[in-house]
Amino acid sequence: EKQVVTSIAYSTNEAKVTLIGLTDCPGVAAAIFESLAKAAINVDMIVQNVSQNGDFTDLTFTVNSSNLNLACKMLNVLKKDLGYVDIISNAMVCKISVVGVGMRSQPGVAKIMFHTLAKCGINIQLITTSEIRISVLISSKYLDLALQALHTAYGLDTDG
Amino acid sequence: EKQVVTSIAYSTNEAKVTLIGLTDCPGVAAAIFESLAKAAINVDMIVQNVSQNGDFTDLTFTVNSSNLNLACKMLNVLKKDLGYVDIISNAMVCKISVVGVGMRSQPGVAKIMFHTLAKCGINIQLITTSEIRISVLISSKYLDLALQALHTAYGLDTDG
């Protein structure tokens, strides 16, 4: 597993916005991102999980912290249309990604990342993956601790 | 937005597994992926959203359909340790990804994808993104309809 991971990336200027209790039917996600696109707000991560019994689900996205207030304002306007229960946002987060081609065939890569963060007592707030990357959101106060621990765990420590 | 997207990828042999009501504290994700790694089960997508008030959250991952039963069996063993409420799984899903370098700076790319699926009456079950890709899980019965509509929406139709 260790050789597969070639680098650890991170970003600190992100803020997360979570819409709680969205109706899980076609068109809801489209309405959210139409309103953000209208305000020309760039979105980085988008995460939505499956709803338990097909009725409600939460959707989280991240924006540059400088756009956090505008994003929440745009979504407040949609509250009646979308019928979500609440919006929670938090700028004290950072994104950390473990990067490596071929990681899809290595179930141990995810295990090492989550295990390393757990050993540091760091709670994982959000997880999303792509073919060559696993990204998590954690509290920004743990950035340095997490980066050091992950570099060591994947054998990426620079010598000397 | 249209030029940014260069291709639409898909995969049909995936099955989703969702763990409902996991305790949201360090070590939980590690235990799940440790057990899957022990059984050498390759995982493709991993999606976990933020929990509302820091107590419980759901985690979804996808595996090759041939590993679905084994994955559920491994997780059933952990039920007492992890304390999750339920496991739901479904093999009738497919993953569709919109791919394009530089899409992070284009909020309209996500809007077009979600809007196009909504117009077809297709419900989005799960969303996850990376720097160059937006991926969704939808019911496998809509694969062809979704692929056609997305190719048209992003101007990727091959000339007659």
Ligand SMILES: C[C@@H](O)[C@H](N)C(=O)O
């Ligand atoms: C929640 C949202 O993704 C909804 N399922 C949709 O398709 O728009």
Ligand SMILES: C[C@@H](O)[C@H](N)C(=O)O
């Ligand atoms: C739910 C799970 O991700 C938990 N927050 C952890 O850190 O392991």
